[in-house]
Amino acid sequence: MKFIHIKRNTxxxxxxxxxxxxxxxxxxxxxxxxxxxPxxxxxIYRKTYYGKVKSCEDCRIAH
Known part of the structure; x- marks a missing residue:
C-alpha cells in the first residue's frame, strides 16, 4: 500500500x-x-489553445 502519492486535478x-x-x-x-x-x-499549469503548456505564475486569479 502506498502512503504517499501524486494526484492531478483539472x-x-x-x-x-x-x-x-x-x-x-x-x-x-x-x-x-x-x-x-492533500x-x-x-x-500549477494550464494548456493554451495551441497545446502549449504554461505556468500559472503569469496570471492572477480574478476576484
Missing part, C-alpha cells in the same frame, strides 16, 4: 492576464497526498 477557472484580459481556462493542479489527504501543491 478545474475550469476564471483567470486574468494583462495581454488577454479575463479568460476561462482549464488549470491542472499537481498535489502530493498522504493517505488521501499535503502540498507541487505545480
Amino acid at each position: 478545474v475550469a477557472e476564471k483567470r486574468f492576464t494583462e495581454k488577454m484580459g479575463m479568460l476561462y481556462t482549464n488549470v491542472t493542479y499537481v498535489k502530493k497526498a498522504f493517505l488521501g489527504i 499535503l502540498k501543491t507541487l505545480h
Whole structure:
C-alpha cells in the first residue's frame, strides 16, 4: 500500500492576464497526498489553445 502519492486535478477557472484580459481556462493542479489527504501543491499549469503548456505564475486569479 502506498502512503504517499501524486494526484492531478483539472478545474475550469476564471483567470486574468494583462495581454488577454479575463479568460476561462482549464488549470491542472499537481498535489502530493498522504493517505488521501492533500499535503502540498507541487505545480500549477494550464494548456493554451495551441497545446502549449504554461505556468500559472503569469496570471492572477480574478476576484
